[in-house]
Amino acid sequence: MKKSRKPVFLFLIISSFLFNCKNNKKTNLIDDPIVDVEEVVKEPTNVIDIITHSMEFQSVDTIPSGWNTFKYQNLSNETHFFLLDKYPEGKTVANTLTDVAPVFAEGMDLINQGKPEEGFAAFGKLPAWFGDIVFSGGSGLIAPKHTAVITVKLEPGYYIMECYVKMPNGKFHTLMGMAKPIIVTQEDSGNTPPESTVNIVVSNDAGIVYDKSITKGKHIFSVFYKEQKHHENFMQHDVNLVKLEDDASEDALEAWMDWSDPKGLITPVPHGITFLGGVNDMPAGSTGYFYADLKPGKYALISEVPNTKSKGLFRVFEVKD
Template identity: 55%
Template sequence: MKSIKTYLLVSKQISLSFLILIAFVGLQSCKSDKGREVDDPVQLQKDNVIQIVTENMDFQMPDTIPSGWNTFRYKNLSPQTHFFLVDKYPQGKTIKDVRTLVIPVFDSGMKLINEGKSEEGFAEFGKLPEWFSEVVFVGGSGLISPGNIGETMIKLDPGYYMVECYVKMNNGVFHSSMGMIRELIVSDKVSENTELTTDIRINISSTEGIVISDSIHRGLQTFAVFYKDQIVHENFVGHDINLVRLSGNADIEALDNWMNWADPKGLIDPAPEGVTFLGGVNDMPTGSTGYFTVTLEPGNYVLISEVPNPSSKNMLKTFTVSE
């Protein structure tokens, strides 16, 4: 019988290989697009903020950014809900390695699973290259609804990264398969940014869930999210923080169920009625801190994690901002 440690390592490899496969398919989809290419107008701004714009199934952003603390301002101009997640690859590994060393294994494994041969399918993933365990999710934004802007700060080391979104279209196809995947180079040049001054501190862990340490008030607020630990959950990804504004017809139970991408009805367009996603901080390693800044109007809100049944893990926290 496999040990728990071995199971988690295999699960992590499955998670990483799955997301990278989706990313690769998305990249190939982009390359096959015969439409007119548009020059990327997004540049690193004078205020040291990296602008990311999504108009359809794309990330318009610089190809190379400095290392150190970086603030990302993500503007979602598309009709779907999105996030961006940054994945750090081992030195020397590129999308070519994914195509030659990962795709055949993952294709055969998924084929077996789809045929109902789950045990054989998961065993197939044991053929994945060992370096996949070195790919690390290092943060990004939380979910952002159409027409909204999210601002997130994370610290990045020099290296080769990919930026992706794996929310699903209403037909179940991942956004990364539709083009929401791109390579990102983080250079040795260090940004001039420093950590933000914090208004609200949040700890998140698998044992305690979401713990809010400060009162939350209206106006411009900066949240610091500290990852006390990080584990692989049942849907093969780690926990994160997403801020949601609720309207009168919002259904908390529907939101709770929707946050699991592994459910056919989860993390899929459209988002549940009555919810507006305002950003947050995506999956990060143990001991990491990320920041997000948002203007809070009076009303009802939720902090929630993209894991199966977040309410059962104390990863769904409601709060009210007063007048």
């Protein structure tokens, strides 16, 4: 599996180098006729339950490798997600607390003070092993009192499950208790991936592209990361499904998805926005799946990077009655 460079306590893989990110050309979505969704998309019964009541993950400590389906119930009053970070051999959450957390706190404090250059420079103090973390998928952002169901394939190893949405004071949820170790064993689950109803491909040039018009009803979306790259805020692509009310601002949503803005990724979410899950960051060549039951209305698929519209990473669509 190809290594990803997206950081633990948020983007924290901030390498000491800066790079130029050019705007990618927009690619039109495939203009297929509407295809009726299957009358019944069977929800999985063999799931790993995750529950959040406040700022915690309640789940098992050990799971098998291979394909696994997670049912994440966000019973809190905050928007959350979970990301699975595969740690290099010999490193644990204890190393994060001693080697990463102090650097993280210094850098984020400077960014929140309006000193982004100093903040990014502080992240250059991150330990060398930090770059060996493999970000291996998880749920997209999920609104309070909502449930996300996702399926990913995991290699054996030591993982940390985390959420790095920000508190109103700018502190990340990881520092509030949302960082849980998970052991993925050598034993294979024996599970197979679900059959998708809509297929999404994410690439550097085309952004987010899906293969048919999206109808109302239950869906299983596959998300294939054809490519990955770092954007201006050091993040890589992910896919988040969003319900947009009539008075929701697309500009406000786009700005909120960029953590490098002190007001980005912070509670509360913009008005008229409801996050409905998705598939978190994964290495290039990986595929994840997420379930959704869509009612008529306006929706979007968006990544957690700056300038999503110009990069094809913000796709708005209408679900008709």
